[in-house]
Amino acid sequence: MKRSRFILGLALTLLLTIATTPSQCKYHSKNQIARANRTTDKSATPFGSLYAFDDLLREGPEPNSTVVGNGKGLYLSASQDPANFTLVMYADFGFTTGKFKGSSFGVFSRNPVAELPEREMAVVGGRGKFRLARGFVRVKTHYFNAIMGDNIVKYKATLIHY
Template identity: 75%
Template sequence: MERSRFILGLALTLLLTIATTPSECKYHSKTVPARRLKEKVTRLHFYLFDILSGTKPSALEIARANRTTDKSATPFGSLYAIDDPLREGPEPNSTVVGNAKGLYLSASQDPANLTIVMYADFGFTTGKFKGSSFSVFSRNPVAESLEREVAVVGGRGKFRLARGFIWLKTHYLNATNGDAILKAKVTLIHY
């Protein structure tokens, strides 16, 4: 009698376990129609101050290749962390409108042809775009004297789903210490 109760209890437990186990464990997603979003084009103009010198630089070298003989301010293989102010004008006392935070890597073996690869978030701290930002992940051939194009690959806030480009032009460059002021003309396409 005891044994039949045990078997009956075991059978009931197994039956309940099987009954409560989900029978379908597939990945699930649901696509819903997006509401009609209107695409916008925004054009911005500002100056980026990338300062490596002084007591409070906005860019710091965080790694350097130990095999380089390059004596320039930004030798090949050097990695920099940046928190560069974005200003309305090229003067050091012009109004700060945001900052570019991220990294750049010196990616050219020829010191005369400085090229960096930028990974940066351009965030705004004032004005109608306060709290919004766009992201850049692109090659920047600094040594080119003309305007050069870098790619915008995303954004947040008012620049959500941004794509576009920045035309950069060197306004000032100190080849000895690496300090630079870049003029930026941005075209963003976003929702």
């Protein structure tokens, strides 16, 4: 009985190891906070503010760089201390070209923007070729204007998926 459990456990481990596929994706996202007639608010992201975004994903930080997909989601300004500016972020990064066309993965994590030069967020799932994805995204701010809220961010995702 013990031996058959051991063999079953070994077989399941082997199947799960063989079935996973690692992938890496790299892209840039430019985010600009809408700001019609701002007159009193000195912070682009006051504590407790919730923002929706719908951004293009590009191969590079340049405005004319090739579009590879889009990022859609929400982020919440979750830090009262400007020196430790932190967002809580849900994002779905979808690809519209290349080998991952029609696939996306989701990030739901703390985004400690003040951590330089790089920070990390958790990948919690995916669809299409990223079905059942897990992993992490390394995030590096390429450009950030704290007053206006504009930014360009580089994402480098490492994913395990089936």
